[in-house]
Amino acid sequence: MTNPVSTHPDTARVHDGVVEVIAARTLYDVGHLRPESHFEADLGIDSVIMESVLLSVREHFALTAELPAGPATIGELVDAVRAALAADAGSGAPAPAATDAGAADPVTEAVVAAAMRQTQYQRHQLALDADLEGELGVDSVVLTSVVAEATERLGLTGPAPDLAGATTLRALADALRACAPAVRSTATATETAGDAGTDTPEPRRAPGSASGADPDGWDHRSMKDFTEQRDPDLFAKTRSFAGYLRSREKDRLYWYGMPLHSKCGNRAVIFDELEGRKREFLMFASNNYLGLANHPSVIEAVVDATRTYGATHTGSRFIGGTNMLHKELERRLAAFKQRPACIVYPGGYSANLGAISALVKSYDTLVVDRLNHMSIVDGARLSGAVRKIYRHNDMADLERILSRSAEQGTGGRLIVADGVFSMHGDVCDLPEIVRLAKEYDARVMIDDAHSTGVLGVRGSGTAEHFGLKGEVDLELGTMSKTLAGMGGFVVGEEEVVEYLRYYSNSYVFAANIPAGVAAGLIAAIDVIEAEPERLKRLWTNIGTLRGRLLEAGFDLEHSESAILPIVIGDERRAMEMGRAVRARGLFCQTVVYPGVPLGDARLRVSVTCEHTPQDLDLAAEIFVDAARETGVLPTP
Numbered sequence: 001m002t003n004p005v006s007t008h009p010d011t012a013r014v015h016d017g018v019v020e021v022i023a024a025r026t027l028y029d030v031g032h033l034r035p036e037s038h039f040e041a042d043l044g045i046d047s048v049i050m051e052s053v054l055l056s057v058r059e060h061f062a063l064t065a066e067l068p069a070g071p072a073t074i075g076e077l078v079d080a081v082r083a084a085l086a087a088d089a090g091s092g093a094p095a096p097a098a099t100d101a102g103a104a105d106p107v108t109e110a111v112v113a114a115a116m117r118q119t120q121y122q123r124h125q126l127a128l129d130a131d132l133e134g135e136l137g138v139d140s141v142v143l144t145s146v147v148a149e150a151t152e153r154l155g156l157t158g159p160a161p162d163l164a165g166a167t168t169l170r171a172l173a174d175a176l177r178a179c180a181p182a183v184r185s186t187a188t189a190t191e192t193a194g195d196a197g198t199d200t201p202e203p204r205r206a207p208g209s210a211s212g213a214d215p216d217g218w219d220h221r222s223m224k225d226f227t228e229q230r231d232p233d234l235f236a237k238t239r240s241f242a243g244y245l246r247s248r249e250k251d252r253l254y255w256y257g258m259p260l261h262s263k264c265g266n267r268a269v270i271f272d273e274l275e276g277r278k279r280e281f282l283m284f285a286s287n288n289y290l291g292l293a294n295h296p297s298v299i300e301a302v303v304d305a306t307r308t309y310g311a312t313h314t315g316s317r318f319i320g321g322t323n324m325l326h327k328e329l330e331r332r333l334a335a336f337k338q339r340p341a342c343i344v345y346p347g348g349y350s351a352n353l354g355a356i357s358a359l360v361k362s363y364d365t366l367v368v369d370r371l372n373h374m375s376i377v378d379g380a381r382l383s384g385a386v387r388k389i390y391r392h393n394d395m396a397d398l399e400r401i402l403s404r405s406a407e408q409g410t411g412g413r414l415i416v417a418d419g420v421f422s423m424h425g426d427v428c429d430l431p432e433i434v435r436l437a438k439e440y441d442a443r444v445m446i447d448d449a450h451s452t453g454v455l456g457v458r459g460s461g462t463a464e465h466f467g468l469k470g471e472v473d474l475e476l477g478t479m480s481k482t483l484a485g486m487g488g489f490v491v492g493e494e495e496v497v498e499y500l501r502y503y504s505n506s507y508v509f510a511a512n513i514p515a516g517v518a519a520g521l522i523a524a525i526d527v528i529e530a531e532p533e534r535l536k537r538l539w540t541n542i543g544t545l546r547g548r549l550l551e552a553g554f555d556l557e558h559s560e561s562a563i564l565p566i567v568i569g570d571e572r573r574a575m576e577m578g579r580a581v582r583a584r585g586l587f588c589q590t591v592v593y594p595g596v597p598l599g600d601a602r603l604r605v606s607v608t609c610e611h612t613p614q615d616l617d618l619a620a621e622i623f624v625d626a627a628r629e630t631g632v633l634p635t636p
Contacts, residue, residue, distance in 0.1 A: 014061075014085070015078045020123050021056045022074065024116050025049065025362070025384065035075035052362050052384060057081060059363070060122050064088050107154065108173040114149035115169060118142055125386075128170040133370065134401055136169075137387025139377065140597050141227075148228035150176060219247055222571055222593045249274060253575040255582060255590070263294050266610040270587065281587035282615060282622075284605045287481035289562050290453050290534045291610040292524045298484055305519030312514040317501075321511055325518035330489070332525050337452075337460050337477075338469050339491035343500050344518075346510050348449055348478025349375040351488030354504030355445065355476060356416065357382040359496075364411035367401055369393065369428065371421050373447060374594075379416075386411075392421075395432040402440040413442035419451035419462030423596050423604060425559030427455070430466045445474040445490075453482025454562050459528055459535045479513075482528075485521040487513040538562060538609040541616060545607055548620035553633055565591075566603040566623065568632055574601035580626035586619055 019033045026045060039045040045053065054067050057077070065084040071077040112126055119126075119138060132138040138146065147163050154176070166172040221244060229237035248254035252274055261278055262269035268283040292298050305325060315321040326344060334342040345351040356379030360366050366385045368376060370392045380387045388405065390398040398415070405413055415437055417428040430446065437444045448461040456464030459482070463472045474492040479485045490500060501507060513521075528534070542562055549556060555567040568574040571592045578590030581603065589604040596602060605619075627633035 011078065011082065014081050015074075017060055017123075018057060018074060018078050018081055020116065021060050022053055024119075024122050025053050025056055029117070030113075033074055035073065035078065037074050038072055039074075040072075056122060056362060060124060061085060062088075105173075107150075107177045108170070110150045110153040111146070111169055111173045111176065114146045114153060117149060118145045121386075126169060128173075129168050132167055132169070132172075133389040134391075134397060135388060135404070137366070137368070137380070137389050139370070139389060141377075141594060144224060144227060147172070147176075148230075152230060218572060219244065220572075222598060224593050224598060248575075252579050252582075253590075255578070264288060265291065265294050266608065266612060266615050268587070279585075281582070281585055282619060284586060284588040284607070284611075284619060286606055286608060287450070288484060288610070289482045289538055289606070289608050290459075290484075290528065291608055292453075292482065292484035292527055294610075295484070295524070295527055297527060298520045298523045301523035302516045302520035306514070306516035309515035311516075313511065316508060316510060317512050318508060323515045323518065325515045325522070326512060329518045329521055332522055333477075333489050334491050336458075336525050336529075337475055337491045338464075339475065339493075341494040341497035342489055342491045343497045343504075343507065344512060345488040345490070345504070345507055346512050347486065348447075348476070348480065348488035349378075350506035350510065351476050351478070351490055352376050352379045352447065353382055354379075354506035355474065355490050355500055356380060356414070357505065358500050358503040359383075360385040360414050361411070362386075365405045365413045367398065367405070367413060367415045367442065369417045369421075371424060372416065372418050373422055373449065376416050376418075376447060392424075393426065393429050395429055395436065398433070399436050399440075402436055402442060406440050413440065414445060415442050416445045416447070419446050419448045419455065419465075420561040420563065422450055422563065423565065423591055423602070424557055425561045425563030425565050426557060427451075427462065427465070427560045430462055430468055430472070434468055434471045443473045445476060446472050447476045449476075449478040449481060450561060450563060452477045453528060453535070454538065458532070479521050483521050483524045485513070485517045485524065487517065487521070534609045538607065541609060541611050542607045544613070545605070545611075545616045545619060548616070549605075549623060552620065552624045552627075554623070554627070562607045564605040564607065566605060566627075566632075568601050568603070569599055571598065571601040573630060573632060574603065577626050577630045577632050578603055580629050581622055584622045584626060586622045 015035065019030050022028065022033055023030050026043065026049065028043065033043075037043055039050060057063075058067060061081060061084070063081070063084045065087040067080050067084055071080055108128070112123065115121065115126055115138070116123060119136065119142060121136065126136070130136050132143065143163070150172075156179075163172055163175045166175050226237055226241040226244065229240055231237065245254060255274070258270050258273055260268055261271055264283060264286050265288075266283060267280055269278050269280050271277070272279050288294075309323060309325070313321045313323060317326065330342040330344055333344070334340060345354055352373070352375035356366065356376070360380075360383040362384040364383075364385045366380045366383065366387045368380065368387060368389055370389050388401045390401050402413065415433055417433060419430070420427055428446065433444055436442070446462050451461040451465070453459045455462055458464060461475060461477070463469050463475060474490055474496065476490045477488065479487040479489065490497065542564075546556065546559065546564055549564060549566065556564055557567055559565060568577060574592060575590055578588070581588060588606070590601075591604050592601045624633065628635050
């Protein structure tokens with residue numbers, strides 16, 4: 001006997017599946033997606049997003065028949081899917097596999113629905129026992145949003161619980177259930193709220209709306225507590241955060257964004273906005289690793305080119321914005337990195353956004369290190385790809401993920417890792433990444449933001465450092481650090497670079513760096529090649545300060561670069577040590593959430609070739625004294 005659902009698919013079932021896919025691809029709430037909703041006029045779904053939606057719908061329902069082009073509404077797409085399912089049933093095609101994510105109690109259902117919206121996965125892709133990081137690519141930032149939305153869906157009051165220890169969706173649901181064992185089902189809550197004379201449930205208190213102060217007056221909240229505040233007034237979260245920020249500034253713990261009043265060398269004059277006066281600091285917060293930002297040849301090149309070509313250009317690279325200096329800069333960067341071709345972006349951040357989103361699509365897999373830079377994280381989100389996170393520099397975990405993704409057999413795979421990790425200073429295990437990529441037929445992109453000008457005999461980056469030139473598919477860099485300018489770049493094979501030039505939105509639809517900046521960058525490359533002693537001096541300074549800090553008892557993790565992290569852990573103590581360091585006349589970065597996960601706070605110390613032996617001695621003395629004052633190191 002023929003199954004009637006197979007030949008005449010149930011409209012409600014198909015509708016729910018289509019709506020789930022659209023919600024995952026667009027982040028709309030399912031309640032907003034009605035049969036009559038027009039894709040363009042009502043939902044703003046353009047042809048590019050629509051192509052992704054149609055492909056995802058076919059995958060969701062395991063359709064073999066093509067969907068017709070141009071459905072204008074959700075109802076029309078549902079009808080098209082029903083017809084395609086009926087056609088597949090008539091041809092004997094297998095029905096789509098079931099998933100355990102659908103058979104859920106109210107708490108699990110809320111968790112799955114929140115995960116769908118926050119990750120853009122479809123329901124059938126969210127296995128309840130899949131590892132959140134390694135298999136689903138859910139990092140701590142996304143997890144915060146999932147928990148906040150799930151508690152909102154369940155009508156829980158109070159602050160969103162901290163469930164960072166949950167490693168699967170099932171564990172997340174169990175932890176939420178333990179936090180609120182009497183949680184009502186969504187249906188019951190709706191019915192109760194709708195009864196005459198019944199008050200609606202009290203809304204969940206927004207993070208940051210209470211003082212969060214301990215008995216000793218310390219406000220234990222962090223920036224994490226203000227990311228998911230929900231209120232009809234979009235700006236409510238800004239007011240909550242403003243009070244928190246003012247209190248941190250009053251205590252001289254937040255010191256971010258203070259303006260320079262001088263060149264940034266081994267010393268710099270900074271205007272202390274909290275005290276209303278200028279102060280000179282010993283500078284250990286600059287990424288000017290080879291001192292090129294103050295090199296006379298670089299400055300002169302910027303000035304001369306600006307006089308010749310003007311302050312800026314007035315269009316994107318495709319529309320009147322390309323200057324001969326852009327072409328020359330790309331040629332010089334390709335030669336410096338010893339690769340065939342180069343594309344220059346407006347910034348390093350936009351280089352990651354543009355390259356990843358151009359190459360990787362929703363049916364591909366992006367495999368990333370847990371501690372990669374946020375620009376890589378955002379590039380992954382923009383691409384819509386399946387994202388899988390391997391434990392930091394853990395090559396066994398990387399192989400496990402590659403093996404599983406290879407078994408699935410759909411789409412391509414791109415491994416992306418920082419060459420030098422910006423808040424930790426350690427170097428990726430590039431030889432093993434390259435080996436595994438070859439074994440599992442994946443491509444590799446390395447972000448050399450903090451490697452260019454630092455690693456390798458010539459300073460060309462991570463691939464040179466490991467003797468793997470030509471073995472890395474794409475090398476990305478930023479020009480605002482060692483190269484002392486502005487912009488980002490990607491080098492690789494010519495046909496890949498040309499593809500990026502036409503498909504990277506952050507290149508096609510953005511103005512690029514001014515001609516003067518390009519000229520300064522070319523001059524910076526000249527200096528690097530003509531004055532190799534700068535690189536040698538940098539590494540002498542790194543070794544000197546690193547040795548002094550280790551001898552004093554500081555935890556520097558596995559730093560092998562110009563970035564020396566003084567790991568403290570506790571956010572309060574890290575901020576207090578940062579304050580004590582600044583009070584002694586040294587400026588370095590205090591890094592707390594979201595720069596690092598909660599519990600991993602640190603001071604980030606950047607060494608340059610401009611630091612003198614006297615600077616390094618004084619810095620070591622200041623760090624030790626500040627650490628003893630704040631209890632980071634014991635008092636002798």
